[in-house]
Amino acid sequence: DSGVTQTPKHLITATGQRVTLRCSPRSGDLSVYWYQQSLDQGLQFLIQYYNGEERAKGNILERFSAQQFPDLHSELNLSSLELGDSALYFCASSVDRNSPLHFGNGTRLTVT
C-alpha cells in the first residue's frame, strides 16, 4: 500500500460529460502529480502541484484542469469528454522534488 488513495476506482461516462477524479496523497507529502496512462501513449505527465500551487504542466489538454486544496488532496477535472480520453489516471505524491514518487492505484475512466 503506497498510502496514496484515488477515488473512484472505475468511472464509466458518456462523451461530452464532465468528471472529477480525487486523490489523497500520503501523509506529509506536499507534492501531487497526475499522470495519464493509455495503451498507445504510455504513462504521460499531466500536471504537478506543490502545497497548493501549480508547479509544472505537461501535455494536459485545455479541457482538463486540476487543483490542490489546503488539506493537500487534489482533484483532476475532465470536461467535454471524448472517446480518446479513456485511460487510467494516476495520482502520485512525494515529500518534495527530490523524493521518490508514490503512486496510487489509479482511476480507470471509460468514455462511451
Place this chain on the structure above:
Amino acid sequence: TQLLEQSPQFLSIQEGENLTVYCNSSSVFSSLQWYRQEPGEGPVLLVTVVTGGEVKKLKRLTFQFGDARKDSSLHITAAQPGDTGLYLCAVTTGTASKLTFGTGTRLQVML
C-alpha cells in the same frame, strides 16, 4: 519521438530463464529510476541509479547505469511468475522535477 525508448516492448519467458531489458536515450541524465507496475496497480519504484557505470542489485534484479548516463539495463536472473509486470524506466526533467517515463517493457513469466 520518445525521450526514453525501452526494448523489448514485450517479453514472454519461462520460469527460471534470465532476461535483460534496456532503456535508451540520446540525452544525458543525472539519474534514472526503474519502476515495476503490476496489473491494477500504480508503478512502484525499484531503484534509482545516479552514477555512470553504477550497478545496483535488488535480490535477483541487477540494474546498470551506462557510463555516459544515457542508458540503463535491468537484468533478472531466474525469473519467477511474481516478476510479471510492466517495467518502466524514468528520468527527472525540467526545473520542477517532472518524471518522464519510458515506453515500457511488458514481461510475462510463465510456469
